[in-house]
Structure formats: structure tokens, C-alpha cells
Amino acid sequence: xxxxxxxxxxAVAAPESGIVAVVxxxxxxEGMIPLWAGEGDLPTPAFISEAxxxxxxxxxxxxxxxxxxxxxxxxxxxxxxxxxxxNFAEEEFIATGSGMHAIxxxxxxxxxxxxxxxxxxxxxxxxxxxxxxxxATPVAVTLDQSGNGWSCDVDKIAAxxxxxxxxxxxxxxxxxxxxxxxxxxxxxxxxLARKKGLWIIADEIYSLFHYGHGHGRAPSxxxxxxxxxxxxxxxxFSKNWxxxxxxxxxxxxxxxxxxxxxxxIQYSTSGVAQFMQRGAVAxxxxxxxFIVEQVERAHAARDLVCGIIGATGKARFTVPQGxxxxxxxxxxxxxxxxxxxxxxxxxxxxxxxxxxxxxxxEAFLRLCFHRRLDQLEEAAHRLAGWxxxx
Numbered sequence: 001x002x003x004x005x006x007x008x009x010x011a012v013a014a015p016e017s018g019i020v021a022v023v024x025x026x027x028x029x030e031g032m033i034p035l036w037a038g039e040g041d042l043p044t045p046a047f048i049s050e051a052x053x054x055x056x057x058x059x060x061x062x063x064x065x066x067x068x069x070x071x072x073x074x075x076x077x078x079x080x081x082x083x084x085x086x087n088f089a090e091e092e093f094i095a096t097g098s099g100m101h102a103i104x105x106x107x108x109x110x111x112x113x114x115x116x117x118x119x120x121x122x123x124x125x126x127x128x129x130x131x132x133x134x135x136a137t138p139v140a141v142t143l144d145q146s147g148n149g150w151s152c153d154v155d156k157i158a159a160x161x162x163x164x165x166x167x168x169x170x171x172x173x174x175x176x177x178x179x180x181x182x183x184x185x186x187x188x189x190x191x192l193a194r195k196k197g198l199w200i201i202a203d204e205i206y207s208l209f210h211y212g213h214g215h216g217r218a219p220s221x222x223x224x225x226x227x228x229x230x231x232x233x234x235x236x237f238s239k240n241w242x243x244x245x246x247x248x249x250x251x252x253x254x255x256x257x258x259x260x261x262x263x264x265i266q267y268s269t270s271g272v273a274q275f276m277q278r279g280a281v282a283x284x285x286x287x288x289x290f291i292v293e294q295v296e297r298a299h300a301a302r303d304l305v306c307g308i309i310g311a312t313g314k315a316r317f318t319v320p321q322g323x324x325x326x327x328x329x330x331x332x333x334x335x336x337x338x339x340x341x342x343x344x345x346x347x348x349x350x351x352x353x354x355x356x357x358x359x360x361x362e363a364f365l366r367l368c369f370h371r372r373l374d375q376l377e378e379a380a381h382r383l384a385g386w387x388x389x390x
Contacts (some may be wrong), residue, residue, distance in 0.1 A: 010133050017125060018337065018356025026344035033371075033379040036340075036350040038124075038175060038325070039244040040294065040370035044279075047286050048241060052279030060274040067262040068095025068250070072277045075284040076250060082288070083208065084222050091255040094262065095277060097269040099205055099236025099249035104130055105264045106232040106251065110199040111136040111166040117201075118160050119169035120152060122176055122327070122354065122361030127169050127203075136166070142360035143179055149318040150179035154188040161192070167199040168192075173206040173218050176327045176357050176366040178320020180210060183219045190224060190231075199230045205239055206323040208291055211299050218322050227254065239324075240291050241283040248272050248280055294370075298324045301369040301376050308380035314387045324370040327354070329363045332390045336365050339390075346389070347382040 004012060023036050067073070073090035080086050096102040103126070111117050113135035119127055121140035128138035141160050143150045157168065170189060172181040181189075193200050202221045210218040221231055233252035238244040251261060265271060302319070305326055309315045317328035333339055337353040343365075344350060354364030367383075369376055 010135055014129055014133050015125070019125070019352045022340045022344065022350060022352060025341055026348075026350050029344065029348055031348050032344070032350060033348065033375055033382070034350040035368045035371065035376075035379060036352045036366075038368055038370075039238065040242055040298075040324075041372060041375070042242045042294075044242050044246070045287070045290055048243065048279045048283045051282035052275050055275030055278035058275075060278065062274070064271055064274040064277070066265045066271040067258060068093065068272065069274060069277050069281075071281050072284075075281045076252075079284045080222075080252070083217055084220060086222055088252065089255060091258050092252055094251040094253065094258065094265065095272045095280070096249045096251060096265070097272055098247040099203075099234060099238060100126055100130070101247075101269065102234035102236070102249045102251045103127055103201065103203070104134070105261060105268065106201045106234055107131055107134045107136065107167075108264055109232070109257075109260060110201070114164065115166040116162060116164045117167045117169060118157060118165055120157075120171065120174070121359045122174075122357035122364070123169075123171060124175045125356050125358060127171075128358060131169075137164075139165070140359045143174075143177060145318065145360075149321075150174070150177045152179070152181060152185050152189075154185065154192060157189065158192055161196055161198070165196070165198060167201055169201045169203065170221075171203040171205075173210060173320075173322025175206065175323050176325045176352070176354070176361065176364070178318070178323050178325060178327065180212065180218045180322040183223060186219055186221055187224050190221060190229065193230065197230075199232065202231055202233045203235075204233060205235050208240055209295055209298055209324055210322045211302065212321055237280055237283055240294070241287050242290075242294070243279075243283065246276060246279065248276055297372075298370050301371065301373060302326070304373055305367065305369045305376055305380050308377065308384060309387075312384045312387050314390065324368060326367045326369055327361070327364050328367070329354075330365070330387055330390055333363070333365075336363060340365065343383070343386055347379075347386040349379045349382050349386075351383075 236249035
């Protein structure tokens with residue numbers, strides 16, 4: 001028996017990220033325009049970094065509240081009051097070591113060996129992989145695509161539910177498609193979860209990156225849910241406040257569950273560094289104007305990229321309603337994974353292959369347009385030139 005044969009089957013089966021494979025292939029190329037990862041090109045604003053640095057200088061380097069310092073949980077309460085019009089007590093928030101950690105804890109709380117978790121696909125690959133590592137079986141339900149864009153058929157979700165199903169994972173606005181659920185779709189999903197006694201893991205990380213009528217945030221389960229509904233909201237500081245490298249997130253849950261999640265924090269990371277939480281407090285309390293700038297910038301970037309790539313006549317896509325990705329196909333393209341490496345070589349642009357995003361994504365490429373306009377314009381023109389060779 002080899003060393004790897006002696007590991008848990010779930011660990012061995014964890015897939016290599018199809019995104020990271022392309023990143024590792026092209027990250028050192030001179031002149032590379034990297035549009036493969038889900039992050040912008042702006043560094044964390046100074047008012048956030050300085051708050052963290054002040055905490056560090058003040059000696060906040062000891063063990064701290066595992067569920068998050070009170071100031072952070074109070075700031076989250078204020079954030080939700082401003083953006084969602086809801087008043088939540090600080091006991092409803094748990095600080096986590098990234099949005100990914102929040103997802104892992106949510107899975108640990110509701111699903112394990114022998115259970116199933118239904119998710120909407122194409123999807124960010126980490127959720128399905130994390131479910132598999134936990135011992136649960138991820139079950140993909142594909143979004144529908146037509147001339148009217150991406151949509152969710154809730155009847156398909158219902159058909160995928162079995163006696164083993166414990167939870168539904170819903171990411172809206174969606175990475176990678178940009179699909180954004182309307183209030184009616186969210187209500188239908190919530191009705192199904194109530195009827196079947198299922199948990200919903202709601203990933204609304206892109207809720208403020210919304211380009212619908214009148215802008216404003218995207219519809220949320222918070223608009224329609226009751227306090228006793230089985231919903232765990234997972235989120236991250238990464239996108240709104242340009243903090244991807246900080247690895248800090250949160251869970252919004254019922255106050256009765258706070259001790260359970262505090263225990264799960266204890267037995268995973270034992271808490272987020274206190275000085276980093278000071279930066280997160282500053283982000284929440286002082287960062288609304290920065291978020292507005294980010295969303296306006298992403299909106300202009302979306303329109304620029306869609307215009308240039310759409311003008312080729314070879315690309316097919318739905319203009320995304322939310323998040324900051326263009327998920328597109330190219331006429332004549334048969335192997336997007338191979339194409340992603342070819343684009344690195346020939347166009348010096350980094351994209352993520354749609355094969356990384358599971359069922360329904362196999363024919364696509366994903367482009368993150370959350371960057372400055374001059375770089376995006378150059379990248380889009382390079383891609384347009386590459387498309388002529390397909």
C-alpha cells in the first residue's frame with residue numbers, strides 16, 4: 001500500500017482546481033493580464049490596513065474571542081441595517097477565517113457522510129469539493145440558459161431532492177454566470193426548503209455587485225425569510241473591500257446556534273487574529289463609499305468587455321446581472337480547458353476554463369472583469385485577435 005492509498009478516500013478524491021492549474025501555468029509570464037481569479041486589482045484601502053496595523057502595534061496578538069470580537073459583530077449588525085434594512089443582534093454573527101471557512105463550517109453543521117447537498121451549477125468549484133471532503137455528496141442542478149439569459153428551474157431542484165438531501169447551496173449573484181435570482185425564485189426555493197425540511201446555505205457574497213434596474217443590491221433571502229428559517233448566510237470581506245488576501249469572512253445565523261458555531265471555530269482555526277478583525281471593523285463602518293466606487297468601476301468594465309468581445313461576432317454570452325465575471329463561449333471552440341492554456345501562450349491573457357465550474361460550464365471560459373479599464377481593453381482586444389484563430 002502506498003502512502004496516498006492510506007489516506008481518506010474523500011481527501012484523495014479532492015480535485016485539483018481547474019482555475020489554479022491555469023494560474024500556475026501562466027502567473028510568471030511577462031506582460032500577462034490575469035483575469036483568471038475572482039479578485040480585483042486594487043489593493044486594500046489604507047483606512048482598512050491602517051486600522052489593522054494599529055491593532056498590531058497595540059499588541060493585539062493574543063488569543064481573542066473565537067466567535068469574533070464584539071466590535072466586529074456589532075459592525076456587521078450595522079452593515080446589515082444599512083444595506084438590508086434588517087436589525088440583527090451581534091449574537092447572530094460569527095467571524096470566520098475566510099468565506100471558504102464559513103462554507104466549510106456550514107457544511108460541517110448540516111451535512112456529512114451519507115448525506116447529499118444540492119447546488120446550482122455552473123458553480124464556483126470549491127463548494128462541491130468541500131462537500132465531498134466533508135463526506136457529503138454534492139448534487140448539481142444545472143441552471144438553464146436561453147436567449148433570455150440564465151435562469152433557475154426550481155422544479156429541477158425539487159426533482160434532485162432525495163431523503164438523503166440535507167441542504168441546498170445557493171450562490172446569487174452567481175460566480176461564474178452572473179445569474180441573479182429574482183425575489184420570486186428565492187421565494188420558490190425557500191418554499192421548497194421549508195416543505196422538505198432542508199437547510200439553505202446562502203452565499204450572497206456578490207449581493208452589492210448588482211447591475212439591475214436602478215442598481216442597488218441584489219434580491220436576498222433576507223428579504224423574504226423568517227427568523228426561524230433554516231438558513232445559514234456565508235460571506236467574506238474579500239470582494240466588497242478588496243481584502244482577498246486577508247482570509248476573513250463571516251456567518252450570519254440564528255442566535256440559538258452561536259455556541260455551536262463557536263465550538264466549530266474552536267476545533268478548526270480557534271479564531272481570526274484580533275488585529276485583522278480591527279481592519280474588518282473599519283471596512284464595514286467606513287467602506288460604503290469604496291464599495292460604491294468598486295461597483296461603478298465593475299459596471300463600466302462589464303460594458304467595455306462585453307462590447308469588444310461581443311463585436312467579434314464569435315462570442316456568445318449573457319450580459320451578467322451581478323458579480324464581476326463574463327462567462328462566454330466561442331464559436332468553433334471544442335476544448336475550453338486546452339483553450340485557456342492556449343490563450344496564455346498566444347494572447348498573454350489569463351482566463352479560467354469553464355470545465356472548472358462543473359456541469360453546464362464545459363463549453364465556456366470565465367473572464368474576471370474587475371480591473372482597470374485600460375488593462376481590460378487591451379485584454380479584450382488580445383482575446384478578439386485570438387478568437388480569429390479558432
